[in-house]
Amino acid sequence: MKLSCAQTGSTSKEHSGFPMSDFVRSLPHYRNMCSYESLEMGCHFISQYRQRLLASEPSLKRHVVRAALQILLYKRKRKSEIQFRRLKIKNSEQLPFKEYAERAFKRLGMEYDVTSNEIEECESLIESHWRAVVGAYTVRLALAPLVEAYILIDRVLYLWEHGISSSLVPVFDPRISPRNMAIVAVKS
Known part of the structure; x- marks a missing residue:
């Protein structure tokens, strides 16, 4: 769901982004949904995360470890370097934070100039x-189905606006995967 948003004032109705329908485009606050983070949220689902919550896995700390790393990078005015980059470090939540930070700086091609004081501060924050x-991420995941529904309904409305009868149909059990909806359309 790496959608692009229609540009303000754009007259093009043919784009693969969001929104596609004139109806959603006419809503006063649709632009609030147009950040990468908002649209990306619709790709996730809470069912798998629920299992991690119940198991109290160490991976629950993954997001706060990444946040602590961002604090170190922001202090070095390198926000743009990591803002849209995926920084994949295996088992990051199980590494000592110092080792994680060293690997991250190396992967980003940056000199590791972090003091032991900064490491201690980050470990304390974590x-x-x-x-x-974890609580904030859980709320985010609880909202994800609403975002996905909003995007799917926009697509159905787009088809209707172009004279194509369509509907959303569940094709299998959503516990298997939340991507269980199909847009079925009949062009007459």
Whole structure:
């Protein structure tokens, strides 16, 4: 769901982004949905995360570890370097934070100039805030089906606006995958 958003004032109705329908484009606040983060949220689902929550896996700390790394990078005015980059470091939540930071800096091609004081501050933040980050991420995942529904309904409306009868149909059990909806259309 790496959608692009229609540009303000755009007259083109033919684009693969969001929104596609004139109806959604006419809504006063549709632009609030046009950030990468908002649209990307619709790709996730809480069912798998629920299992991790019940198991209390160490991977629950993954997001707060990444946030602590971002603090170190922001202090070095390198926000743009990581803002839209995927930084895949295996088992990051199980590594000592110092080792994770060293690997991340190396992967980003940056000199590792982090003090032991900064590492201690980050470790303290991780331990004191990881539950709040898990809570925020859980709320985010709870909203994901609404975002996906909004995008799918926009597509159905687009088809209707172009004279194509269509509907959303569940094609299998959503517990298998939340991507269980198909847009079925009949062009007369």
